[in-house]
Amino acid sequence: MIKITFDVAQGRIHSFTLSGHADFAKKGSDIVCAGVSAVTFGAVNAIESLTDVIPEIKQSGQGGYLNCVIPEDISESSREKVQLLLDGMLVSLQTIEHDYGKYMKIILRQ
Structure with a gap:
């Protein structure tokens, strides 16, 4: 199963981690x-x-692992753009989860 954990604070996604295989x-x-x-x-x-932000990425082919952390020291304008892209990603993943929830799970960690 693929697990995708989003770290959310004050309504904003600060990082996400994906691991596993479907x-x-x-x-x-x-x-x-x-x-x-x-x-x-x-x-x-x-x-x-599309933004001036370079996330911190950790990746491993083994175990299907991807960790993405958004830097804290970015402008508010960049943060809004990044958030919109991450929100779009979450909606797309939730759409996949709706039909294939047996094979993936989204966790929102507040």
Whole structure:
């Protein structure tokens, strides 16, 4: 199962961690894994490309691990842009979870 934990404070996502594998289908055919990967990596790439923010990223191919932390020392304008992108990512992941909740779980940690 893929677990995605969002650290949220004051209504803002400060970081997220993704780990595990969906095991929906064999490697290379797993649409849940592909969807989650596309949404999360797309959001990280969008943050880097569309804002002046470079998140702190830790990644491992083993265990499907990705940790993304948004720096605290960014402008309010950048923070708003980053938050919008992260909110969009969360909505997309919740859409996947709605149909494939047996294979992934989203945790909002306040």
